Amino acid sequence: MDQPIGVIDSGVGGLTVASELMRQLPKEQLIYLGDTLRCPYGPRPKEEVIQYTLEMVDFLMKKNIKLLVIACNTATAFTLDLLREKLTIPVIGVIQPGARAAIKTTQNMKIGVIGTEGTITSKAYPDALHSIHSDINVYDLACPRFVPMVEKGVLTGEEAYRVVEESLQPLKSEKIIDTLILGCTHYPLLKDTIQSVMGEEVTVISSGEETAREVSAILGYQALLYEGERATKHVFYTTGSSEVFAHIAKQWLDIPIATVETAYLIST
Structure with a gap:
């Protein structure tokens, strides 16, 4: 058509x-x-x-x-x-597809989700993940500084790394998750920096x-x-x-x- x-x-x-x-x-x-x-x-x-x-x-x-x-x-x-x-x-x-991709990937059933305040507050990702697999443990975190940075075109470099590292510290310090959902479609533009901060042992999932x-x-x-x-x-x-x-x-x-x-x- x-x-x-x-x-x-x-x-x-x-x-x-x-x-x-x-x-x-x-x-x-x-x-x-x-x-x-x-x-x-x-x-x-x-x-x-x-x-x-x-x-x-x-x-x-x-x-x-x-x-x-x-x-x-x-x-x-x-x-x-x-x-x-x-x-x-x-x-x-984009939420259900992202949740499905993460469940296919995780080995330890511990999945992190980062997104805007609205997405995290809505609990849409935990609901979507638990609707597919009730035993999934979800660790979600709002990262409000990411979207304004991406919209300005700041995707790499010292500023991007600093903002990402500071924002993800609560998830990184726990060392629990093996899969991280980028719960905002702006975030894949920062995927390389996010991966660098989280380390190779964490698989970063984009829903695209x-x-x-x-x-x-x-x-x-x-x-x-x-x-x-x-x-x-x-x-x-x-x-x-x-x-x-x-x-x-x-x-x-x-x-x-x-x-x-x-x-x-x-x-x-």
């Missing part, structure tokens, strides 16, 4: 999911919307996150998308069930690969895959600076991005 896949995120973090979608589904067109003007979502009240997410969804639904990926853990935690009831197209979040696999399976099951031939052109929107967004997108995705357009949402 020749309709695009819609991807929404609070900022640039969802590009980590978009990148994996492009790799696994090279024929599909993506329309990506990052709400960089109002990022981060993590510290915001639940009602505000829901409002902003619905505004992004309304914007993309006008683009005739065939499937929606909520590439933001906070928005997934607060709006996934609501959007599945509201929309007639498939809606995929598993999320893309789920999207592929649903599109195939519902006969929504595009099977024609075309030069795929992805479309990117942001509510903030198109220049900053384009710089990070090109740096992370390693693909040419002709333009990043500005999206004007209701309350921006």
Whole structure:
């Protein structure tokens, strides 16, 4: 079916999911919307996150998308069930895929989760992990300094290492977990630094690969895959600076991005 896949995120973090979608589904067109003007979502009240997410969804639904990926853990935690009831197209979040990937990986049944304040407070990951395996021990930790740092493009170097090391100290000092879920789609942009801080004995899990696999399976099951031939052109929107967004997108995705357009949402 020749309709695009819609991807929404609070900022640039969802590009980590978009990148994996492009790799696994090279024929599909993506329309990506990052709400960089109002990022981060993590510290915001639940009602505000829901409002902003619905505004992004309304914007993309006008683009005739065939499937929606909520590439933001906070928005997934607060709006996934609501959007599945509201929309007639498939809606995929990033929490369940991340939980499944972690359970496949862990050897000692002790899994760490790092995310925004909103995601950690929601207990969405412990709920998802325990719904799959009740014996999993979950150690979760909010890392509110990560998203603003990523949105500024600070991904490596001394500052990034210092912030990551200070933030992860409570998890690292315990020396218990063998698997760490990056419970925010911004965090894979810091994956190398996070891995360096946590050490090689901890496996760091990003939900992008598993999320893309789920999207592929649903599109195939519902006969929504595009099977024609075309030069795929992805479309990117942001509510903030198109220049900053384009710089990070090109740096992370390693693909040419002709333009990043500005999206004007209701309350921006």
